[in-house]
Amino acid sequence: MNSQKTIKEAVVILALALITAFSINFISPRGIALVGQWDTSQGVVSARTKNDVVHEEREINDIMDAKAVFDEHTAVFVDARRREEFEEGHVKGAVPFPVKEYENIIESFIESNPFDVPLVIYCSGRECEDSHVLASYLSDEGYLNARVMVDGFPLWQSKGFPVEK
């Protein structure tokens, strides 16, 4: 078996794969950045796509800040998780809004919540993008103040903050 020939073949294939991969990633609208945001201490993790829904300026990074907003009773808390998860427990007074049910829910949500009401959207924590996806959709609808509680329900609950089922 000619191992030198095999190595040359493998190098050719790998070179072709590298050129194709980076070219298509550069051209494609679904392409991602060469380095993503994978540090949970910095916020919600994301591969950073060209149309990334994760915007750091929307994030409430400290759960205590989210609790302060909750205590003001001016914001609506929106739960972006699946309905079953919501039913198992959620932030007290939160509105269920599973991202996958967006089309069915959005009309009634707009009827009950004016565009200037502050929204605090959450899902399961810093590895979950659903809250950012929903914040992005709601901002596009016209909501002026849609923010994301990045630590999500698990930390809220473990801190002993108000929850209900």
Next chain:
Amino acid sequence: MIRESYTRVSGTKEWIELILRWLVGCVFIYASFHKISDPALFAKSVYSYALFPSGLINLIAIVIPYIELLSGLFLVFGVYPRGASSIINGLLVLFIVCLSINLIRGHQFDCGCLSAGEEMDKPTRWLLIRDILYLMACAYVFFYKGRRRLSLMQ
């Protein structure tokens, strides 16, 4: 008589090589599709392994699907079959090591192997056995010394 039996055996081996080469090639072509169509989701699968440095996760997610696709295509068409099978064997060894580490430490993750998210519920040991079987099939293709059927190159 001996010559006839030798011809029959080598004919069978040729067919086995062809079937295994096509099987592994098609599996890798198929496996690359969902990763190419949603690189961000695949990057999240890579992240969920909790094995790679942050700076490498996106690069892995960009490059691996095209290595799978091209190696798979080269295997199916029989272009540089030994080179392509050596790459796929390398990938399979890498997958087996990653799966084994997470199996040992009991870390739950999205394998991202053939389809995103769907394999969360599959026990890691089954994914491991599947990859070992693919590795055996691809090793046969790599070490095969006879004539390769329906192959553009030998």
